[in-house]
Amino acid sequence: xxxxxxxxxxxxxxxxxxxxxxxxxxxxxxALLIDCGEGTQIAAQRAAVSLKPVDxxxxxxxxxxxxxxxxxxxxxxxxxxxxxxxxxIGPRGxxxxxxxxxxxAPNLPFDLRVSELETEQELMYFLDCDIEAFAVRHGVPxxxxxxxxxxxxxxxxxxxxxxxxxxxxxxxxxxGESIEHEGxxxxxxxxxxxxxxxxxxxxxxxxxxxxxIAAAAQNADLFICEGMYGDDESLPKARExxxxxxxxxxxxxxxxxxxxxLWLTHYSPSLPNPKAYRDIARAIFPNTHTARDGWTKELRFxxx
Amino acid sequence: xxxxxxxxxxxxxxxxxxxxxxxxxxxxxxALLIDCGEGTQIAAQRAAVSLKPVDxxxxxxxxxxxxxxxxxxxxxxxxxxxxxxxxxIGPRGxxxxxxxxxxxAPNLPFDLRVSELETEQELMYFLDCDIEAFAVRHGVPxxxxxxxxxxxxxxxxxxxxxxxxxxxxxxxxxxGESIEHEGxxxxxxxxxxxxxxxxxxxxxxxxxxxxxIAAAAQNADLFICEGMYGDDESLPKARExxxxxxxxxxxxxxxxxxxxxLWLTHYSPSLPNPKAYRDIARAIFPNTHTARDGWTKELRFxxx
Numbered sequence: 001x002x003x004x005x006x007x008x009x010x011x012x013x014x015x016x017x018x019x020x021x022x023x024x025x026x027x028x029x030x031a032l033l034i035d036c037g038e039g040t041q042i043a044a045q046r047a048a049v050s051l052k053p054v055d056x057x058x059x060x061x062x063x064x065x066x067x068x069x070x071x072x073x074x075x076x077x078x079x080x081x082x083x084x085x086x087x088x089i090g091p092r093g094x095x096x097x098x099x100x101x102x103x104x105a106p107n108l109p110f111d112l113r114v115s116e117l118e119t120e121q122e123l124m125y126f127l128d129c130d131i132e133a134f135a136v137r138h139g140v141p142x143x144x145x146x147x148x149x150x151x152x153x154x155x156x157x158x159x160x161x162x163x164x165x166x167x168x169x170x171x172x173x174x175x176g177e178s179i180e181h182e183g184x185x186x187x188x189x190x191x192x193x194x195x196x197x198x199x200x201x202x203x204x205x206x207x208x209x210x211x212x213i214a215a216a217a218q219n220a221d222l223f224i225c226e227g228m229y230g231d232d233e234s235l236p237k238a239r240e241x242x243x244x245x246x247x248x249x250x251x252x253x254x255x256x257x258x259x260x261x262l263w264l265t266h267y268s269p270s271l272p273n274p275k276a277y278r279d280i281a282r283a284i285f286p287n288t289h290t291a292r293d294g295w296t297k298e299l300r301f302x303x304x
Numbered sequence: 305x306x307x308x309x310x311x312x313x314x315x316x317x318x319x320x321x322x323x324x325x326x327x328x329x330x331x332x333x334x335a336l337l338i339d340c341g342e343g344t345q346i347a348a349q350r351a352a353v354s355l356k357p358v359d360x361x362x363x364x365x366x367x368x369x370x371x372x373x374x375x376x377x378x379x380x381x382x383x384x385x386x387x388x389x390x391x392x393i394g395p396r397g398x399x400x401x402x403x404x405x406x407x408x409a410p411n412l413p414f415d416l417r418v419s420e421l422e423t424e425q426e427l428m429y430f431l432d433c434d435i436e437a438f439a440v441r442h443g444v445p446x447x448x449x450x451x452x453x454x455x456x457x458x459x460x461x462x463x464x465x466x467x468x469x470x471x472x473x474x475x476x477x478x479x480g481e482s483i484e485h486e487g488x489x490x491x492x493x494x495x496x497x498x499x500x501x502x503x504x505x506x507x508x509x510x511x512x513x514x515x516x517i518a519a520a521a522q523n524a525d526l527f528i529c530e531g532m533y534g535d536d537e538s539l540p541k542a543r544e545x546x547x548x549x550x551x552x553x554x555x556x557x558x559x560x561x562x563x564x565x566l567w568l569t570h571y572s573p574s575l576p577n578p579k580a581y582r583d584i585a586r587a588i589f590p591n592t593h594t595a596r597d598g599w600t601k602e603l604r605f606x607x608x
Contacts, residue, residue, distance in 0.1 A: 013380045016349040038376040039343050045320040064409050068375045071368045072342040076317045096407060103404035105368050 002027050002129070002149055002199050003298045004222070006291050007043040009274075011206070011228055011243075011266040012065055019043035019293050020065050021205055021266040023224060024051065025126075025147055032056040032126050034145060034203055040069040041076050047294040052080040056126055058133070059090030060205055061142035062097050070098075071105035078109045085111035089124065089133070091141035092116050117143055120212070134216045136207035138242045144204035146216050151301055152176065153193030160191045199299040202259075205266040208239070209248045219258035221299050224291070225249040227264035230277025243268075246277050250284035263291040305608075306331050306433070306453055306503050308526070309600045311347040313578075315510070315532055315547075315570040316369055323347035323597050324369050325509055325570040327528060328355065329430075329451055336360040336430050338449060338507055344373040345380050351598040356384040360430055362437070363394030364509055365446035366401050374402075375409035382413045389415035393428065393437070395445035396420050421447055424516070438520045440511035442546045448508035450520050455605055456480065457497030464495045503603040506563075509570040512543070513552045523562035525603050528595070529553040531568035534581025547572075550581050554588035567595040 003026050008019025020037030024044065031053045033040075044051045051073060060066055077086070088098055098114045117133050124131040132146040155174050165186055169179050178187045202217040205226035217223045228234075228243035238245050246264060253262040262285050267274050274290040281288040307330050312323025324341030328348065335357045337344075348355045355377060364370055374392075381390070392402055402418045421437050428435040436450045459478050469490055473483050483490045506521040509530035521527045532538075532547035542549050550568060557566040566589050571578050578594040585592040 013376065013383065014343070014346050016346055038373060039318070039346060042318050042320055042343060062408075064375045064379050068372070068408050069342060071372045072317065075368050079317065100404035100407035103401060104366075104372050 001298060001300050001304075002147070002201070003296065004201060005044075005047050005049050005294065005296045006224065006263065006265060007040055007047055007049070008037070008293050009265040009267055009291050010065075010269065011226070012269055014039045014065075015269055018267070018269075019046075020069070021226075022066075022069075023203055024049055024054070025201060026053075027127055027129060027149065029053060030055050030127055032058060032131075032147070034058045035060055035066040035205075036069040036073050037065045038068045041073045043293060047296070050080075052077055052082050054086065055084070056087045056089065058131070058143075058145050059088065059094060059097075060136075060144065060203075061091055061138060061140055062093050063140070063206070066205075067097060067101075070101045074101070074108055074112070075105045083110050085113055087113045087115070089115050089117065091143055092118070093141065117141075132216065134212050136204060136213060137210050138206045138208070142207060144202065144207070144213060144216060146200060146202040146220065148201075149199040149299075151196045151198040152188075153195050156191050156193060163190060165191065197302060199301065201299070202256075206243055208242050209244055209252050214252045214256040217252060217256035217259055220256070221260050222263065222297060223253050223256065223259045223261070224263045224265055225252060226266035227274070227281070227290070228266055228268045228271075230267075230271055230274060230280065232280065246274075246281040246288075246290075247284055250281035250288055253285040253288070259285070260287065262288045263295065264288065265291045305605075306451070306505070306603045307600065308505060308603070309348075309351050309353050309598065310528065310567065310569060310595050311344055311351055311353070312341070312597050313569040313571055313595050314369075314573065315530070316573055318343045318369075319573055322571070322573075323350075324373070325530075326370075326373075327507055328353055328358070329505060330357075331431055331433060331453065333357060334359050334431055336362060336435075336451070338362045339364055339370040339509075340373040340377050341369045342372045345377045347597060351600070354384075356381055356386050358390065359388070360391045360393065362435070362447075362449050363392065363398060363401075364440075364448065364507075365395055365442060365444055366397050367444070367510070370509075371401060371405075374405045378405070378412055378416070379409045387414050389417055391417045391419070393419050393421065395447055396422070397445065421445075436520065438516050440508060440517060441514050442510045442512070446511060448506065448511070448517060448520055450504060450506040450524065452505075453503040453603075455500045455502040456492075457499050460495050460497060467494060469495065501606060503605065505603070506560075508556075510547055512546050513548055513556050518556045518560040521556060521560035521563055524560065525564050526567065526601060527557050527560065527563045527565070528567045528569055529556060530570035531578070531585070531594070532570060532572045532575075534575055534578060534584065536584065550578075550585040550592075550594075551588055554585035554592055557589040557592070563589070564591065566592045567599065568592065569595045 010018040202220040227246040314322040506524040531550040
């Protein structure tokens, strides 16, 4: 089971009734955070989500509305007693940014391990999950992220019994181990069915629409995508500021294939009521929702 | 007339129901801000106070709960169309801090002029107001600030008439100008009474109590002082963390002489209900108030 909370849904600057866009994803007692604008630690308090277990912070890009909450968050994590290291991953410039963050937040009681993304597409891990970073188009180096929890095939007990595989080996084979015993090699493929559908979240702010985003979002259970402007008349502004319209985000969700649900976020401060434009997106991708601060979701494997 | 708004009253970290301590003082269409922790720009929105006219930012010290809102605030001021320069004044290290702030908030559309306080006591100006910075005791370089709007004596029209001072000179003399006319020197002291009581605000976080604080607060209309802990049993903690008890702040107000009103602020996150301890302070300085986020006050000359 993966669960997630979209801590905020604003872009550009925090508003008194809208926190900046940031996502926390939790798995097995650990958490990762995507972006941390000013106020993210307060948004997390409101959502009753502890950020102490955040092991990994993924930055989409280095604009202040996505990073300026880092000094306060890191200090608060230290005050909460965190001593385990925290990884920070982001585009070129992240090391320089973290040097600046350390000036504002010195003497942290844990290590910060910084790494910069260098290519169009990179793979990382978060416990059992795969993380794919994919470059998007925003005028400055910027990435989206897909987090996938893969799921192995089903164990075929009848087959294992028929092959005479000793019972103590069954669970090891289920975990993907190969075992040699009395001259016999037992491999998982003997008893495991084909991989089953796992869980997948794809996250993308800030960008113009690109084919890479649609490709990354394929088969996502939840695609969280920026929708800076609600109406199609804002296209010139969206182009100028390298952002997306609701309709553009919905088109990406439709084109990706297999997306189950789309949440729009990262609304312009000039957009007080995103819901008023929701139907524009639903005409293109029906299962679209204009997300609000603090929305949560649990993702579970299909038959669990 | 001076007016002020205490945007927040918290110390250490922003809470979902308490912003970090920060004061905005306005005079004649301009504003100065003391400290800017994470969320200060949001607190200002809630208090309906625009921070666009902030010409001067005074920093007490460089701990993150007092400065980490600077990148977001400066960017928002830029987005609001500010183009006039902004001064930032603080203790040793402020230049290095602002270099870090500029990494998070690059390309501001206005100049930042940074100056560092170097001595125990320094004088500056904000329009017609005098600002006195005074060193306090917090383990790192830290300053309190007094903002004073002085008031000239009363113009004595009968005396001016008796001295035969030409009418067109009266207002210039009132403004402090000396005038030479037909071999005659007219100076303000001829027609002006002794200086009258002006307006004064004294602000002090974070510090242990010191005689310099009491001296600085003398005759303050409003003394805003930290009260990190409510009960006297917290003295060891207050000493260790270089903060004050409510009773210590009240004693400073009483010892200063002439203080009219005391507001406590900068409460520990472990102090959910400061009012519960208010009477401890009132026993020492009766006109003590446990301030809350967004409290405002207008200060006017006595007979205006």
